[in-house]
Every structure is written in C-alpha cells, then in structure tokens.
Amino acid sequence: MSAPTVERTAQQRVRRTRSRAVSHLPALAVSSLKPHEYDLEPACISLVCPSCRTWVPINKPESLRPKLVPHHTETAGTEDPVRCVGSHRLVVIDVDVERWRKRLEQGVAETNGRRSNRVTRTPKIGAAPAVMQIVTSLVDDKTARKLDEAHVRGCSTCSIKDDKGNILRAADLTSRCTDGRRLAQLAAHTKRLAPARRKAQMDREDWNDRRAWGLRLLHEQQWQNVSEPVADADLRRVRDTLAALIQTLNPRKADAPQLTDWERADLMSAITLLATQEEQLTR
Structure with a gap:
C-alpha cells in the first residue's frame, strides 16, 4: 500500500504588525x-x-x-x-x-497680539485754511482796522516816521512785513464785506423778532382755548379746600377733638388766604 501524498503549498504568512527595522538616521x-x-x-x-x-x-x-x-x-x-x-x-x-x-x-498669545500686516490706507486730508481765512469770519471791520493800526504803531517796517520818530502814515502794501501785509488785507477785506454782513445781521435779528412774536401769539391763542376750564378747576379746588378747613374749624360732631389756640389761629390764616384767592378768581 502506497503512502499518502501530502500536498505542499506555500501558506500566506501573517504580516507582522510592528517591524524591528531601525533607520540609519540618528535619533x-x-x-x-x-x-x-x-x-x-x-x-x-x-x-x-x-x-x-x-x-x-x-x-x-x-x-x-x-x-x-x-x-x-x-x-x-x-x-x-x-x-x-x-x-x-x-x-x-x-x-x-x-x-x-x-x-x-x-x-x-504672542501671535494674537501681533499687529496685522494689512495695509491701512490713510485718508487724504485737504489743505487747512489760512489763519486769515479763519479770522475773517470772526473779526468785524472795526476790529480789523484797530489791529492794523496797532501793528503799524509797533512795527518799524510798516510805518513811515519823520526825523523825530513820529509816525506819519502807514507804508505801502508792498513795503510792509508779512504780518502787516496780512493785517492790511484783512482790514480791506472786512471793510468790503461790512455792508453785506450788517445787512445779514439785521435780517437775522428781524427774523428772530418775528419768530418770537409769532410764538407769543401762538401761546396766547392756546391759553385762550383752555383758560376757562383751568379757571373753573382752580376755583373748584379753592372752594373745596376752604370748605374742608371751615368744617375742621367748626366740627359737626360733639365728640370731635378740640383745637388748640395755635391750631385755630393757623386755620384762620389759611381760611383768610383761600377766601382772598376765591375772590380774585371770581372777578
């Protein structure tokens, strides 16, 4: 009897989950x-x-x-x-x-605290007005003329003097210093605008007066509509208070508490005052 033959086939080996290989690089x-x-x-x-x-x-x-x-x-x-x-x-x-x-x-934390690298565009700012342009709206013609005269008296460049040092007149505009030239221009500018400024101020004052007069008339009309009910309410309140004080002064019950001389004097003063008010309201 022949021996049984055994089939020899390669079995699939289980793969190792971890390898023992180590890299040649340093740790x-x-x-x-x-x-x-x-x-x-x-x-x-x-x-x-x-x-x-x-x-x-x-x-x-x-x-x-x-x-x-x-x-x-x-x-x-x-x-x-x-x-x-x-x-x-x-x-x-x-x-x-x-x-x-x-x-x-x-x-x-350090990264969050850093400034952003986003470029922030700076808005364009227009040129600021000159000082004389700002002062022009604040100074009238008389003040501008006085400033110019004071500058001429204190500046040797803007004034013409005689041999004794007395000021004869102001120098020409082209011969004056920078401040003197600006003050002279300011005086001339305010003098030219003075009539229009005075007219605008008068119109503004006239409009304010007419507005105040209209408000006063409106207040009087509104008061006329409610004056009678208000007067009736005031008269009714004075009469009710006066009746309550008279009842307190002369109680109807015999066992009511008696008033002292001071309390009676105070009540009489209050009754007299309320009676005067009632007389004024009934006129």
Missing part, C-alpha cells in the same frame, strides 16, 4: 523641534518628519525605543510611492507635556 530629539512641530497629546502623539516635512505618528511612545511609523513622501494613492528615509527613525521624547502646552499657549 530625533523632540526638544530640537519647534513647539508647533510636534503634538504630545496622548490621543494623537505625532511630529513633523524633518526629512519630508509631513506629520507622522510616533509608534509606541511609552516604550523605551519609540519610532516614527513607516510613511511615504507622496500623497496617498500615488503609484509607485517612495518610502521616506525617516521611516522607523528613533525618537527621544525629552519634553514634558505640561511644559509643551504652556509654551504653545504663550506662542498663541
């Missing part, structure tokens, strides 16, 4: 990276691979020899991907989690 210290280039949270502990600048998880971070997981330099789904040389690189976790978290919070 990577987490402290050599910037705080924003690694994440020490237990749920997603990872860092940025210095070789390919991509985020890579750390395999078995609690063990004695944590390593970077194998990864490619291309995006997922790329044909013929090339494995990064940083795969299986040893990692030295020499940073405390709390210290890393504080450094990260301080960095975020």
Whole structure:
C-alpha cells in the first residue's frame, strides 16, 4: 500500500504588525523641534518628519525605543510611492507635556497680539485754511482796522516816521512785513464785506423778532382755548379746600377733638388766604 501524498503549498504568512527595522538616521530629539512641530497629546502623539516635512505618528511612545511609523513622501494613492528615509527613525521624547502646552499657549498669545500686516490706507486730508481765512469770519471791520493800526504803531517796517520818530502814515502794501501785509488785507477785506454782513445781521435779528412774536401769539391763542376750564378747576379746588378747613374749624360732631389756640389761629390764616384767592378768581 502506497503512502499518502501530502500536498505542499506555500501558506500566506501573517504580516507582522510592528517591524524591528531601525533607520540609519540618528535619533530625533523632540526638544530640537519647534513647539508647533510636534503634538504630545496622548490621543494623537505625532511630529513633523524633518526629512519630508509631513506629520507622522510616533509608534509606541511609552516604550523605551519609540519610532516614527513607516510613511511615504507622496500623497496617498500615488503609484509607485517612495518610502521616506525617516521611516522607523528613533525618537527621544525629552519634553514634558505640561511644559509643551504652556509654551504653545504663550506662542498663541504672542501671535494674537501681533499687529496685522494689512495695509491701512490713510485718508487724504485737504489743505487747512489760512489763519486769515479763519479770522475773517470772526473779526468785524472795526476790529480789523484797530489791529492794523496797532501793528503799524509797533512795527518799524510798516510805518513811515519823520526825523523825530513820529509816525506819519502807514507804508505801502508792498513795503510792509508779512504780518502787516496780512493785517492790511484783512482790514480791506472786512471793510468790503461790512455792508453785506450788517445787512445779514439785521435780517437775522428781524427774523428772530418775528419768530418770537409769532410764538407769543401762538401761546396766547392756546391759553385762550383752555383758560376757562383751568379757571373753573382752580376755583373748584379753592372752594373745596376752604370748605374742608371751615368744617375742621367748626366740627359737626360733639365728640370731635378740640383745637388748640395755635391750631385755630393757623386755620384762620389759611381760611383768610383761600377766601382772598376765591375772590380774585371770581372777578
């Protein structure tokens, strides 16, 4: 009897979940990276691979020899991907989690406090008016003339004097100093505008008077419409108060409390005053 034949076929071997391969690159210290280039949270502990600048998880971070997981330099789904040389690189976790978290919070606070690099356009500002243009609306012709005369008396350039130093007259406009020329122009300008300014002021005063007169007439008309009801209400209030005081002075009940001499004198004064008011209202 022949021996049974055994079919010898290669069985699929179970793939090892973890590899013992170690990269030839030196161990990577987490402290050599910037705080924003690694994440020490237990749920997603990872860092940025210095070789390919991509985020890579750390395999078995609690063990004695944590390593970077194998990864490619291309995006997922790329044909013929090339494995990064940083795969299986040893990692030295020499940073405390709390210290890393504080450094990260301080960095975020500093970044939020920085000024924006957005360009803010400065609005265009028109030219400011000259001083004489501002003063013209505030000074009348008499004041401008007095300022010009005072400047001529105190300025040797703007005045013509005799041998004894007496002022004869003001110098020509072209011979005067800068301030004297401006004051002379201001005096001439206000003198030219004086009639129109006086007319505008008179019109404004006339309009204010007519407006005040119209308001007074309106108030009188409104008061005439309500004067009679108001007078009746005042008379009725005075009579009711007077009747109440007279009843208090002469109570109807025999057992009512008696008033003192001071209280009776006060009531008499109040009754006299109310009687005078009633007489004035009934006229």
